Each structure stands twice: as structure tokens, then as C-alpha cells.
Amino acid sequence: MTTVSENGAPSPHRVVIVGGGFGGLNTARSLRRAAVEVTLVDRRNYHLFQPLLYQVATGSLSPANIAAPLRDVFERQRNCMVLMGDVTGFDITGRRVLVDGSGAESVIAYDTLVVAAGARHGYFGHPEWEQVAPGLKTIEDATEIRRRLLTAFELAERTAGLEQRRQQLNFVIVGGGPTGVELAGAIADIAHYIVKHEFRCIEPSDTNVLLVEAGERILATFPPELSAQALTALQHLGVQVRTNTMVTAIAADHVVLESAVQVERLPTQTVIWAAGVEASPLAKKLAEATGAMLDRVGRIAVEADLSIAGHPNIFVIGDMALSTHQDGKPLPGVAPVAIQQGRFVARLIRARLERCELPTFHYRDLGNLATIGRSAAVADFGRIRLSGFVAWVMWLFIHLMNIVSYRNRVLVFLQWAWNYLSHDHSARLITGTPDKREDASGERPS
């Protein structure tokens, strides 16, 4: 697998990694001692610690607390080159990735390609819902949700009629997975503590946080008793939970909820989407170029070694990959899967360079955690199942230890300690002005 360059000298094996999330980052880092040339391409200049994004959306942490500039992460890894740009396509025959970035176009040649471009939220065939019900995948999503949440409280404070005020304080979260549960708990916390102390006209009891789940229980990937404990914890915070309920329409001022027994129209100006994801559109491009199969949410089916069938030098990992557990079930789209896959692919690349064999990818499930409000969580470690404060401390510890940069780890710890002791949400900034966008386009000469 040695490449020979034009002047005849052997040049190092070129690994191109698309995406600097958990999968791509861990592939690149695990190749730090390998005799390869790594190029990591990402549309963003930072790695994002997505599990804490909901804390940005609710004003507890700042974006920079959960993001680490990729150049900073790889500053000392001399065999890794970071490039910011949009991957626009794959030239499989020529073994090249096409990259576009603000006008500068380029191609990057690879010997091995690792694609880990992640997922976006999917709206089950209702793309028009995105405008009224943003999802939570990027920093821009988080600051937009933060703006909507905080603006709702500000508007309610200025609204005279009790009925209208309560409508402004109806918050609907669609999807009862970990993100939905975490958001619902955090919003209930704001509603209770901050409304009570900092607002003069609205009351905590005016707010109504509604978590809607189509399935029969929240946190469906957890054991049923932990789902039940999470439900109790949410209800204790004042969150209304509706299971077996579908959202069938979302508009700027209401949602329609449908269950087996009733159809309800609920006035609300703040809907957050935490229900479904679909793979990055790059998966489709890669599938077209390689003949790989896509599943219903656009993920690429991969072999047991995470490569694409017929393309042993192209790997797909993380949320973009449909990879199956040893028991045949598809692996969930969570950080530990992407991390372990990244490390596995790096090991496999090294093994091939040394002409060794390696067993296929085996996912080791280290457990499942979700937090509910400011001091409860549920944790599932197989035989050991925890809930309440102990699980919450474990959640804090595990998340803190996994933040990539040391500086952020220290700062996030200090912020958490401060927030916990003072009930503070000081990153509560309403920034960005979507109205401005309309102004700007309205002013454009036609």
C-alpha cells in the first residue's frame, strides 16, 4: 500500500478524513504515531462537543466552552493537516476528494478515505417545519433556540393579558430521546428559578413545558424502569409528558398533537425539534460514487470492518454509517460508537500498512446516560442502573472528562460549579437577528 510519487521516491500513505466530529477526530488522533499523512477536512474550524449543546441552548454554557478549534487540537500532531472547506464530491476512480470553501476550490488525493460527516435533524418529509421548529445539532442551532426561548420570556413579561402571556410561555419539545429530555428539564429549570427571581410580571406557574413522544415511553433506548424514573423526575420539575402522541402539524403559532384518543391544537410560539435525524447529504453522494446502499435515514451500510463493500480503502463511521452490533441490531448514533469506530479504523489502517490482520469492529457498550434538570439523571450500565443525584454526578464527571481541550474542561467545571451554586444562567444572551435577514433581503435592489 505504499504510494510512489512522481519523482519515484516512496511517499507516505495518505489518509483523508472528512469531518472533525467524534469519529473523524478520534481517527486522526489515533493515527498520530503512524507513518501516514493525515488530512482532516471539516466545514467548521472546530470540534463540537455535541452532548452539551443543550446547555448552550438554555444559556448555561457559552459556545466556546464546548468547542475546540481543530488547529489547536492538532497543533502538535505533525502528520495531521487541518483544512477548512466543504466537501462537494468524491472522485473514486481518481482517489480524490473535491473541496470547496468560499471560492477556493481544490482536490485532495487519498490512499485511504474515512468519511465521518455526521447527521442533521430530519423532519420525516416535512422540511418546512425546520423554520418553525429548529433542531439542535450546531452552535447556530443552539444560539437560535436560546434566542427563541429567552425572547418568549421577555415578550410574556410585556404582555398584559394572562391568556396571551401563557400562550407565549407554552414550550413544546418534540421527541423524548435524551436530547428532548435534557432540553425539557433545562427549560423547566429556567422557568422555575429565573422567572421567579428576575421577572416582575410573569409567574413560574404561567410556563408550560410539554414533551411530546410518539412512542410509548421516553428514553426508549433505556430500560423501562429508568424511563419511568426519568418521567417522574420530569413531572417533578413541572414538565408535562405526552407519550403515544404524534405531532401532525407545526406552524408559527401552534402545533397539532394527535393521539389515539384525541386531536389537539395547542397555541405556541416555541417548538424545538428533537425527534429525528438523517445522515449528512454527503452520504448520498458517496453512495452514488461507490454503489453503497443507503437506509431510510440516509446512512451508508458498511461491512463488518466499517468499509464500503467493494471499496476496502473507504470507511464510513459515526452517525453517517449503518453499522450493526454483534447481535445484528443497528448501532445508535451516539458519541461512544463514533469514537470507538474512529479508533478501530485508525488501528486497521496501521495494521494494513504493517500487513497484519485485525478482527472486525466490535462495539463495547459502556452505558447510557441522560440528565434531567439540575440534579437528576438516569444511568444504564447494563447490570448497574442508577438514577437521581448519583447518576447526575456521574453524568457530570463523564462529560467533563470527555471534553477535548484541557482549558475547556477547567472552564466548564468552574461554570458548572458556579451555575449549580448560584442557579445562574449567565450565558443567557439573545444574539442574532433573523428579522435583520429579512430587512437585508428586502432592501436588495431587484
Place this chain on the structure above:
Amino acid sequence: MTTVSENGAPSPHRVVIVGGGFGGLNTARSLRRAAVEVTLVDRRNYHLFQPLLYQVATGSLSPANIAAPLRDVFERQRNCMVLMGDVTGFDITGRRVLVDGSGAESVIAYDTLVVAAGARHGYFGHPEWEQVAPGLKTIEDATEIRRRLLTAFELAERTAGLEQRRQQLNFVIVGGGPTGVELAGAIADIAHYIVKHEFRCIEPSDTNVLLVEAGERILATFPPELSAQALTALQHLGVQVRTNTMVTAIAADHVVLESAVQVERLPTQTVIWAAGVEASPLAKKLAEATGAMLDRVGRIAVEADLSIAGHPNIFVIGDMALSTHQDGKPLPGVAPVAIQQGRFVARLIRARLERCELPTFHYRDLGNLATIGRSAAVADFGRIRLSGFVAWVMWLFIHLMNIVSYRNRVLVFLQWAWNYLSHDHSARLITGTPDKREDASGERPS
């Protein structure tokens, strides 16, 4: 000055403050023990510590580090109500302020009105320059400048030709006042340290930071010897300074510089405006309603007690006011002026309620500071003039002490200490996508 409410009982004197910057915040806080009802209206939900905005623009601090939610600031001040909304006009006869905010319209009645809506950057009759040369007054401005600066480095890293690469690394800052000098120094720091360590293709020597000043020296409000020392410090950092030079055109890919001896066209994609400010458009509305005079940059001329002539119960303070020093010179648009004016107006309101007399406003000049890069500054305290490291430590200390919230003070101190020791700029996130705005408007059905 006691108001009688409809049921005949005396109701407290109502003070409405427009703007939660240094002027408005200090007026409201200084009224905390007065028998008045304060309403503070701001378009934003936070007070912004503008003197450190350039550190957000250059990725040293996060927006939340230099912003304090207004509700948090006034949580315990029970006589102060915070409202978020856009002031759209003044009904002087009815003694009411008109407020609009995302659909909810309201009026707020006052007995005394304090207007402190600040200033925006002004382009000397070239509003079209704003698109290509953003100024630095808001958090959105700062994150947009950060995006442009960091994107320029990323693009240059991907550009093959040396000539084009250097064009991408031409940074032009228009205006040699404190903001321009601080930005130029901070950008030169990034260029030198970060480019050297984190980029693989571009060299620090490829970057070119140019500070353009129309007058004959930078930091014109400082004594000439401190201007000279600042110039030396900037040149030491590699910043090119052009004095006596006007910018006569700004486009997306170049600027035109004109001096007495030459006209030069410089290719650049990154221009930052730090040259001029003009008062908030609210000044014009208030002048029309009251008959007050406006100066060239839209500021309202105020009396010696900071009220508008003929309207003793309407005060204008801060960057929106044209107020003169005891020697007849107009006061500069800096934080200490606004702070002292806010405190004075609060004292005057209290004195009037107690039917006392108060001498007119007297500005106490506490000194002038500007920082240059990571360990130099100039400080002018009248007879005492300092430059270099001592002035820089003083600058740090004074700015830290003036940040409104205790939590931010601690976090900013820790970040500064970390940044200083590690040369880190970890808040270096490229966020927001202006291209997306164009997409969005392009997709709109016409």
C-alpha cells in the same frame, strides 16, 4: 414632582431609562435607594462591556464573558423593572415612550425620561461600506469580524499561489483611535503566534496588518509622546501604520488609500471599520419631538445639567449626548463619561424629589488607556504618563474591575491568565453563515 394616580393616592415618581449601556445602567443602579419606579428599556437583554469587544472579535474572549444579562444585574433592585423592546418614538406631551418588540407594542409612561441609546459606527456618507467593512459595536459585529478574520487565514492555508495567499492575508483597519490600535495589535498577535504554530502552509511573514489613520497621528486624544510610543509598539508587532491617509473607496476585494503624495489600490478581503461613530437614530426622533439641536454626528446638544433645553425632565447621556467639558470642548464618547453622567442624573432626580439644588455636571477625567498587543499599553493620567508592560497591567486591572458581574470578572481573569501563559485564543470559532442569508432570500417566492 409627585404624581397622583387615578384613585387619588400619590404614586411614586416614574423614571424611564432607554438603553442599558454604561449610562443607563449607572443611572438605574444609582437610583436603587430612591423612592422612584425605574423602567429600563433595551433592545438587548444584556449589558455589554464594549471596551473588550475587540477581544471577542479576535477570539480571546467569548461574548458571554463581556455581557451581563440585565435581569441578572437588577435581580435584587426591586424598584427597577427591565423590559426588552425597541423604542420606536416619544410622546412628549403625553409623557410616554413607545416600545415595540417582536409584535408586542406598548407604551410606558414617565415622569422623568433618561435617554442613553448610544452610538453606532458611521461611514461618513458611505453606508454601502458597512457590508464590506463592518464596525465593532455589537456582539454580532464582533462575531462577524471574527468569522472574517479566521476565514481569511483558513482560505490562505488552502491557496497555492504565494501572491494570492498574501492578498488573502492583507488586513486593513480604518481608524487609528483606541479600537483601531487594539484590533491591529490583537490581529498581529494572531498572525504571529497562531500562524506559526498551527498552520502548515502559511508563514507569519505572509500576513500584513495595515492601520490607516486620516489624521497626523494615531491615538490623537492622547499626548503626542504616547502616540509615538504606541506607534513604536505597533511597528514592533509588525503592524504597518499609515497616517495622513484617507480611505476613499472600499470594495469586496480592495481598498483605495489616498495621501498627499500617492493614491494606492490595495487588494484585501478583510477591512474593519474603526473610524467614526454616529449617534443612535433615536436621537433624531427625540430631537424632532423636543426641538433639541443635533450636531454633525447626530448627537443631542444638552444643557449643563444634561437635560434638553426647555425639557427639564428629559435627560440625554452617554454617546448620544453632545455635552461639553468645563473648558468648552465636547466630551469624548467613552465609558467613564457615560458612567459619571448616569450617576449625576440619578443624583439630580433624587435631589429634585427632595427639592434640593445640585451643581451642574462636572466631568472628572480619570485618564485614558489603550492596549497594544499582548503586553504593551499606553496610559495617560494627566501628569502621569505610562507605557509598556506597567501600563498594560494597569489596563488589565482597570478593565477587570469594571466588568459588571462578579462571575464574569473571575472567568475573564482566568481566561486572560490562561491566554497570556499559553498564547491561546480558544474562542476562535467561525460561526454564523452570511452565505446562508443570501440562500434564504434567494429561495423566497416572489
